[in-house]
Amino acid sequence: MDWITGLQKAIDYIETNILESIDYEEVAKCAYSSSFHFQRIFSLLTGMTVGEYIRNRRLTLAGIELSISKSKIIDVSLKYCYETPESFAKAFTRFHGVTPSAAREPGANLKSFSRLSVKIIMEGGDVMDYKIVKKEAFKVIGKARSFSNDNSISYAELPKFWSESYSDGTLETLIKLIKSSNQVIGNAVLGICDSVNSVDSKHFNYSIGVESDVNEVPDGYSIIEIPASTWAVFKCVGAMPNAIQDMWQKIYSEFFPQSDYEPTQGIDFEYYPEGDNSKADYISEIWLPVRKKA
Incomplete structure (x- = not known):
């Protein structure tokens, strides 16, 4: 399996299990790779770590849920794998620029981090010795x-x-x-x-x-x-x-x-x-x- 196919399978696995505790070993298996090698290449190709990707996706989804539902903040924090409302609030505010409670206000500005999709594009043109x-x-x-x-x-x-x-x-x-x-x-x-x-x-x-x-x-x-x-x-x-x-x-x-x-x-x-x-x-x-x- 080539890296393009393997990387997409791994991303799909992350998205499917985004509300669960994600084992990097299991993610890497989707790409027929070791955990070390997968994390290394993921970072090289995307410019972020696997952990950063998972965190940004969870906070994006949490922001959407808070803005359109009446779910309690403590329930949302647990749903998106944060151990305490305090740690969730800190991460949420750092990512969105507003607190979880402020995200409920009409017109609140929130950030969205979109799901990765691997595509083959024309690039390069550089000489590699x-x-x-x-x-x-x-x-x-x-x-x-x-x-x-x-x-x-x-x-x-x-x-x-x-x-x-x-x-x-x-x-x-x-x-x-x-x-x-x-x-x-x-x-x-x-x-x-x-x-x-x-x-x-x-x-x-x-x-x-x-x-x-x-x-x-x-x-x-x-x-x-x-x-x-x-x-x-x-x-x-x-x-x-x-x-x-x-x-x-x-x-x-x-x-x-x-x-x-x-x-x-x-x-x-x-x-x-x-x-x-x-x-x-x-x-x-x-x-x-x-x-x-x-």
């Missing part, structure tokens, strides 16, 4: 941390992790450990995303590391096994983090819908060679494990 390569397995030494699948959280926390690694000497240590010969992928610092070996389905592991085969691993660091794979490698030109973020969005909105390849949802990584990553001509890469579409 990529290559398909096969690589044997290799080892990385890195520093790992667990992050929430909620992209609104991880987008803020991941840059902090990189900043800490610059300031606390982690990157300096890693660069000294780079394998000097017979490299599989080359001399670079990697940002490795791993949902396969995460502590649970609500988190993923992210490591900053380098290809290395040293025997002694420094305290606080670990070995990450990158399996042999067929990789789609995308060239990114531009300053970080915008260049890499823009490329991620293009990969899933333009490349995969039209390509003969699909992601395998394994370990993937960003590839950062030496250089000033704040420059407009800085070159980085995204490596994604892929397979031919059936």
Whole structure:
């Protein structure tokens, strides 16, 4: 199943169960995907998290109900999955700009967030530099941390992790450990995303590391096994983090819908060679494990 069809099935599932407690694992199954991978791609393609979409839809429907019915506010809050009228009122006011009680007034201005519908449209026209390569397995030494699948959280926390690694000497240590010969992928610092070996389905592991085969691993660091794979490698030109973020969005909105390849949802990584990553001509890469579409 391609991502367009899978995404629509997942959205339909959310809408059907909008008044229930929604399990992201069940949503992801509609797209034949892991929870991590679905939430990641949903955010890349829509510009919002799954949680934000669900919240905005519930508050839209709650606003309609309050404006046209005599339902009690406490009943509406429970119906749309808020534990208390206070938490509902806070979220409602933030979204609509008026309180739930004010929403009942004639002429009250309310906001509407429409249901998503996936459509294939003509877009793109951009040149994407990529290559398909096969690589044997290799080892990385890195520093790992667990992050929430909620992209609104991880987008803020991941840059902090990189900043800490610059300031606390982690990157300096890693660069000294780079394998000097017979490299599989080359001399670079990697940002490795791993949902396969995460502590649970609500988190993923992210490591900053380098290809290395040293025997002694420094305290606080670990070995990450990158399996042999067929990789789609995308060239990114531009300053970080915008260049890499823009490329991620293009990969899933333009490349995969039209390509003969699909992601395998394994370990993937960003590839950062030496250089000033704040420059407009800085070159980085995204490596994604892929397979031919059936």
